[in-house]
Amino acid sequence: MNLEEKLLHGDKRACARLITMVENNQQEAFEIIKNHYNKTGNSYVVGITGPPGSGKSTLTDRLTRELLNRGKKVGIIAIDPTSPFTGGAILGDRIRMNDLSLNKNVFIRSMGTRGSLGGLSKATQGAIKILDIYGVDYIFVETVGVGQSEIDIVKAADTVLMVMVPNLGDDIQAIKAGIMEIADIFAINKSDIDGADKTQVEIEMNLDLNEEMDYRPPVLKVSARKKEGISQLVDSILDHKEFLEKTGKLKDRRKRNTEIEILNLVEEGLMNIIFSKMKRKAIFDEIIESVMSRELDPYTAKDQIIKLIK
Structure with a gap:
């Protein structure tokens, strides 16, 4: 077997x-x-x-x-x-x-x-x-x-x-x-x-x-x-x-837990995609340096990262 x-x-x-x-x-x-x-x-x-x-x-x-x-x-x-x-x-x-x-x-x-x-x-x-x-x-x-x-x-x-x-x-x-x-x-x-x-x-x-x-x-x-x-x-x-x-609260509880689990799995999958693309393009360090030097703010940095999966 x-x-x-x-x-x-x-x-x-x-x-x-x-x-x-x-x-x-x-x-x-x-x-x-x-x-x-x-x-x-x-x-x-x-x-x-x-x-x-x-x-x-x-x-x-x-x-x-x-x-x-x-x-x-x-x-x-x-x-x-x-x-x-x-x-x-x-x-x-x-x-x-x-x-x-x-x-x-x-x-x-x-x-x-x-x-x-x-x-x-x-x-x-x-x-x-x-x-x-x-x-x-x-x-x-x-x-x-x-x-x-x-x-x-x-x-x-x-x-x-x-x-x-x-x-x-x-x-x-x-x-x-x-x-x-x-x-x-x-x-x-x-x-x-x-x-x-x-x-x-x-x-x-x-x-x-x-x-x-x-x-x-x-x-x-x-x-x-x-x-x-x-x-x-x-x-x-x-x-x-x-x-x-x-x-019926057992079903409600399990539904809530299932929702959380799916969202966590999606988040993990998206993060893997983002980091994979950033690693390939070697841009993560550049973004960090730009934020550190105040050329870029963290919120715009977040927007730029999210664009990588679109």
Whole structure:
């Protein structure tokens, strides 16, 4: 069987190889996605985000085990910081979940951010589609934990789970600044330590300020290390999934995400065309020098660059 056929037959190695090809921008992988795009849309994507040190990896591990107990097949995309030396992912998440990766119903992949400022790898959308075709029921996308720039997760996920911990100090300030708006569920991890109740109250009070919510995010206390509250957290994910499906908001959310994805792909394609032409004509440096010397302004420079693709 070729790579495409192996993927359709649930071959883990084929899935891993195709995700690598997506990361390396190899056209063959995208052709396979094109050929089987009608098989996508069945996996439910859960984004797991939150500040560094909140225990996202351990919680993802526990959630996966709970779904396995419920007879589900799970894919995990763990977005890791990119190594400054190799350009590859620092495989912390994959090492921590090593025993889980041996399960036939679990696929785990660490991906480097490769300079993406949104906390997600640029190849994440492609990897999600490969896993969808591969046939998992749920896909967890765990972000790198870089603070407010992580809001990109909302462009890929059906449900966004925000993981918080007590006593971070500036955690509530961070979510006030914008992160709070993207969360569908809040999980206060490490809730066995002091301060969990206070953090829960503060989050609830912030939620009270928004009277226009059509779905109030639940705020749950969990302990991934002690395996406490995990079943209830999975139930909350399923409740949100049911709400989105019944109200038609899942279709709306996916339509918005599809629009964003297409626009990003078009933008990337246009940029490649522009830079290719500028490189050939060796005019980019000339434009930069002209702007630097004030012979040209940046807005006119932009107009000149855009004319290259007309």
